[in-house]
Amino acid sequence: MSEETKALESMIGEEYKYGFTTDVEYEEFPKGISEDIIRELSTRKGEPEWMLEFRLKAYHAWKEMEEPSWFNATYKKPDFENLLYYSAPKKKPQLDSMDDVDPNIRETYEKLGIPLEEQKMLAGVAVDAVFDSVSVFTSFKEKLADAGVIFCSISEAIKEHPELVKKYLASVVPVRDNFYAALNSAVFSDGSFCYIPKNTKCPMELSTYFRINNMDSGQFERTLIVAEEGASVSYLEGCTAPMYDENQLHAAVVELVALDNADIKYSTIQNWYSGDENGKGGIYNFVTKRGICKGNNSKISWTQLETGSAVTLKYPSVILQGDNSIGEFYSVAVTTKKQQADTGTKMIHIGKNTKSTIISKGISAGQSNNSYRGEVKIGKKAHGSKNYSVCDSMLIGQECGAHTFPYISSQNPSSSVEHEATTSRVGEEQIFYLMQRGISEQDAISMIINGFVKDVLKELPLEFAVEANKLLDVKLEGSVG
Amino acid sequence: MLEIKNLHAKVEGEDIEILKGVNLKVNAGEIHAIMGPNGSGKSTLSKVVSGHPEYEVTEGEILFNGEDITELDADERAHLGLFLAFQYPVEVPGITNKTLLREAYNTIARANDREELDPLEFEDYLIEKLNVIEMKDEFLNRSINTGFSGGEKKKNEIFQMAVLNPKLSFLDETDSGLDIDALKVVSDGVNKIASNDNAIVMITHYQRLLNYIKPDFVHVMMAGKIIKSGDIKLAEELEAHGYDEMQKELALNGEAQ
Numbered sequence: 001m002s003e004e005t006k007a008l009e010s011m012i013g014e015e016y017k018y019g020f021t022t023d024v025e026y027e028e029f030p031k032g033i034s035e036d037i038i039r040e041l042s043t044r045k046g047e048p049e050w051m052l053e054f055r056l057k058a059y060h061a062w063k064e065m066e067e068p069s070w071f072n073a074t075y076k077k078p079d080f081e082n083l084l085y086y087s088a089p090k091k092k093p094q095l096d097s098m099d100d101v102d103p104n105i106r107e108t109y110e111k112l113g114i115p116l117e118e119q120k121m122l123a124g125v126a127v128d129a130v131f132d133s134v135s136v137f138t139s140f141k142e143k144l145a146d147a148g149v150i151f152c153s154i155s156e157a158i159k160e161h162p163e164l165v166k167k168y169l170a171s172v173v174p175v176r177d178n179f180y181a182a183l184n185s186a187v188f189s190d191g192s193f194c195y196i197p198k199n200t201k202c203p204m205e206l207s208t209y210f211r212i213n214n215m216d217s218g219q220f221e222r223t224l225i226v227a228e229e230g231a232s233v234s235y236l237e238g239c240t241a242p243m244y245d246e247n248q249l250h251a252a253v254v255e256l257v258a259l260d261n262a263d264i265k266y267s268t269i270q271n272w273y274s275g276d277e278n279g280k281g282g283i284y285n286f287v288t289k290r291g292i293c294k295g296n297n298s299k300i301s302w303t304q305l306e307t308g309s310a311v312t313l314k315y316p317s318v319i320l321q322g323d324n325s326i327g328e329f330y331s332v333a334v335t336t337k338k339q340q341a342d343t344g345t346k347m348i349h350i351g352k353n354t355k356s357t358i359i360s361k362g363i364s365a366g367q368s369n370n371s372y373r374g375e376v377k378i379g380k381k382a383h384g385s386k387n388y389s390v391c392d393s394m395l396i397g398q399e400c401g402a403h404t405f406p407y408i409s410s411q412n413p414s415s416s417v418e419h420e421a422t423t424s425r426v427g428e429e430q431i432f433y434l435m436q437r438g439i440s441e442q443d444a445i446s447m448i449i450n451g452f453v454k455d456v457l458k459e460l461p462l463e464f465a466v467e468a469n470k471l472l473d474v475k476l477e478g479s480v481g
Numbered sequence: 482m483l484e485i486k487n488l489h490a491k492v493e494g495e496d497i498e499i500l501k502g503v504n505l506k507v508n509a510g511e512i513h514a515i516m517g518p519n520g521s522g523k524s525t526l527s528k529v530v531s532g533h534p535e536y537e538v539t540e541g542e543i544l545f546n547g548e549d550i551t552e553l554d555a556d557e558r559a560h561l562g563l564f565l566a567f568q569y570p571v572e573v574p575g576i577t578n579k580t581l582l583r584e585a586y587n588t589i590a591r592a593n594d595r596e597e598l599d600p601l602e603f604e605d606y607l608i609e610k611l612n613v614i615e616m617k618d619e620f621l622n623r624s625i626n627t628g629f630s631g632g633e634k635k636k637n638e639i640f641q642m643a644v645l646n647p648k649l650s651f652l653d654e655t656d657s658g659l660d661i662d663a664l665k666v667v668s669d670g671v672n673k674i675a676s677n678d679n680a681i682v683m684i685t686h687y688q689r690l691l692n693y694i695k696p697d698f699v700h701v702m703m704a705g706k707i708i709k710s711g712d713i714k715l716a717e718e719l720e721a722h723g724y725d726e727m728q729k730e731l732a733l734n735g736e737a738q
C-alpha cells in the first residue's frame with residue numbers, strides 16, 4: 001500500500017466520538033419476546049386495548065416469518081430471545097418541563113451537541129429526544145400547537161390522538177411487509193408523531209434524535225408523519241450510540257403520508273456506532289422507511305447521510321400514487337473499516353405524470369462493502385412518468401467493495417427511465433495534483449470527497465448542512481500518517 | 482535556485498531504477514529545456530523533484546535555494562515555490578478550478594507569511610491572470626480539468642502557474658496537444674511570467690517551442706541521465722540528426738556507456 005492510501009485509510013479510521021455510555025437507572029424489564037412480554041410492554045406504556053391487539057397480531061405474523069437474507073451482507077443473526085424489548089430510564093412517567101429530565105440524560109444530549117433547553121437550541125428546530133425505548137423530551141410543543149401542528153412522541157399520540165394513529169399506522173408499511181417491520185409493529189417502544197393540518201406550512205424544522213444507551217436493548221422506534229392537503233414539513237432524524245463489543249439491533253419503521261399538494265422532506269443523519277476495525281460491535285440498522293404520495297401533486301423527498309452502523313439495510317421508498325406526484329431520494333452512504341451497507345430506494349410509479357429522482361453517492365474505504373440497491377417500477381397507468389437515477393461510487397484503497405443493483409421494470413411505454421452509474425477511485429494522482437498546488441494531503445482528500453457528495457448534501461436543510469459537513473469530517477479526517 | 486546532484490530514483494517498493502545519476506543546476510532568471518526520447522525519464526525527473534510519493538530517491542540530493550528538499554512532502558515543496566505543469570493533467574471532478582486556486586494561493590501565502598486574498602480580491606486577481614493566456618472565465622467554475630480538451634488542459638496548467646506565481650516551474654510537454662495559435666498564446670504567457678526572480682525548466686520533444694520560448698540551456702536526457710548540455714544549437718542538432726546519432730557519437734567519444 002502506498003503512503004497516500006495509508007494516510008487516507010488512517011483518516012477514515014478516525015475514532016467514533018459519540019461512544020460514551022450514560023449512567024442511568026433503568027426500569028426492570030425481562031429479556032426475550034413472547035405474548036406476555038408484549039402485554040407487559042403495552043401495560044407499562046399505558047396503552048389502549050386496540051394498540052395491544054395491533055401488537056399481538058403483528059407478533060403472531062412475525063413468528064411465522066423468515067429472517068431475510070437476500071442482501072449483500074453477512075453478519076451474525078440477532079438472538080431475539082436475548083434482547084431487551086423495553087428499556088426506559090427510571091423517572092417520572094409524565095415530564096412537564098426540562099427540569100424533569102434526568103440530569104445525566106440531559107448531559108448526554110448536551111455532549112452530543114443537542115441541548116434540550118429551548119433557548120439553547122438551534123432557532124427554528126423542534127426536537128424530540130428518544131433515549132433507548134422512550135421519548136424523554138419534546139421541545140417547542142406549544143409553539144407548534146399554535147400553528148395546529150402536532151409533534152409528540154408516538155406513545156403520546158396513541159393516547160391523545162387515537163383516531164389519527166389508527167387511521168394511518170401501518171397504512172404505508174403493512175404489518176406483514178417484512179420480517180423487521182413485523183417485529184417493529186409488535187414491540188415498537190416509541191418514536192415521533194407529526195401531523196401537519198390542511199394548508200399549513202410547519203413553522204419549524206422538526207427533528208428527532210435517537211440514542212441507544214442500554215447495551216442489551218434493541219431499539220424499535222416508530223415514526224409517523226402525516227401532511228394533510230397543502231401542508232408542508234421538513235423533518236430530520238439523527239442517531240448515535242455508545243461503543244459496545246456486542247451488536248445491537250435497531251429496527252425502525254417510518255411512514256410518511258402526503259395528501260393532495262402536500263410536501264414532506266425527510267432527512268437523516270445516521271451515525272450509529274459502526275464497530276471497531278476488526279468488525280466487532282456496532283449497530284445493525286435494519287429499517288423500513290416508506291412514504292406514500294397519496295394525493296395529486298404531492299411530494300416526498302428522502303435525504304440521507306449514512307455514516308454509521310455495522311450493517312445497514314435500508315431502502316427509503318416512495319409510492320407515487322397521486323397524479324403528478326414527485327418522489328426524491330438523495331443519499332450519501334459512507335462505509336469504512338468492516339462496515340456493510342446495502343441501501344437504496346424504491347420508486348413505485350402508479351399515478352400519471354409522476355416523477356422520481358434518485359441520486360446516490362457511495363463512498364467505501366477500508367475493508368467495507370457498500371451496495372446500492374434500487375428499484376424503479378412504472379405501473380400500467382403511470383402514463384408520462386419519468387425516473388432519473390444516478391449512482392456514483394467512490395473507492396478509497398484496494399480492499400473495499402462497491403456494488404450497484406438497479407432493478408427497473410416499466411409497464412407503460414409512454415414513460416421513461418434513465419439510469420447512470422459510475423465508479424471511481426480516489427486517485428493518488430488526484431491527491432498528488434492537489435498537493436503539488438500546495439494543498440495538504442488531508443485537505444486534498446476532504447476536497448475530493450466534499451466535491452463528490454455536494455449534490456446530495458445541498459439537499460439537507462440549511463440548519464443541518466453544517467452538522468453534516470462536520471460529521472463527514474469526523475468520519476473522514478484525522479491524523480495524517 | 483535548483484541544484485540536482487547525482488540523483489538516483491526508483492519506483493517505490495520495486496526494483497525499477499529510472500533516474501540514474503542526474504545532475505542539473507538552474508539559476509534564477511534562467512530558462513532550461515530538457516529533450517530526450519520517450520521513456521528516458523524526463524517526466525519522472527519532474528515528479529521526483531516535486532515530491533511524487535510513487536518514487537524513492539536512493540542516492541543524491543535535490544537542493545532548492547540551498548536547502549535539501551528530498552524529504553519534504555509535495556505540498557511543502559509547493560510552498561517553497563515549486564510548480565509542475567503536468568504532462569497529463571488529471572481530472573478532479575467536484576472541485577472547481579477557482580476553489581482549487583483560492584485554496585492553493587492562500588495556503589501558499591499563509592506558509593510564506595504573506596497576506597491572503599479574500600474571495601472578492603481573489604476574483605479580480607484571477608480575471609487579471611486569465612488575460613495572461615487569454616482563457617475564458619467560464620473555466621473558473623468548471624471542475625478541475627474535467628471534460629477539458631487536451632489543449633485546454635495544457636492551457637489550464639499555465640493559467641495555474643500564472644496564478645500561483647512559482648519560483649521554479651517544470652513544464653512537462655506543455656506544447657504537446659496545443660494547436661498553432663494556442664501554442665503562441667501560451668508561449669507568450671510563459672514569457673510574461675518569466676522574470677529574473679524565477680526559473681523555468683521545459684520538457685519538450687519539439688524544437689518549435691524553443692522558437693517561442695528561448696532557452697538559455699538545452700539538455701539531452703537518455704536512459705535516466707542528462708548526457709549532454711549546451712545552448713539552443715543542441716536542439717537544432719537533435720532536430721537534424723536524432724537521438725540515435727547523438728548517442729553513437731557520444732559513445733565514440735567515450736562520454737556515455
Ligand SMILES: Nc1ncnc2c1ncn2[C@@H]1O[C@H](COP(=O)(O)OP(=O)(O)OP(=O)(O)O)[C@@H](O)[C@H]1O
Pocket residue numbers: 492497499517518519520521522523524525526535568
Ligand atoms: N511507476 C512506474 N512503474 C514502472 N515504471 C515506471 C513508472 N514510472 C515511470 N516508469 C518508467 O520509467 C521510464 C521513464 O518514464 P518517464 O515518464 O519519465 O519518461 P519520459 O521521458 O517522460 O517519456 P515521454 O517522452 O514519453 O513522456 C519509462 O520507461 C516508464 O515506463
Ligand SMILES: [Mg+2]
Pocket residue numbers: 523524525568653
Ligand atoms: Mg514524459
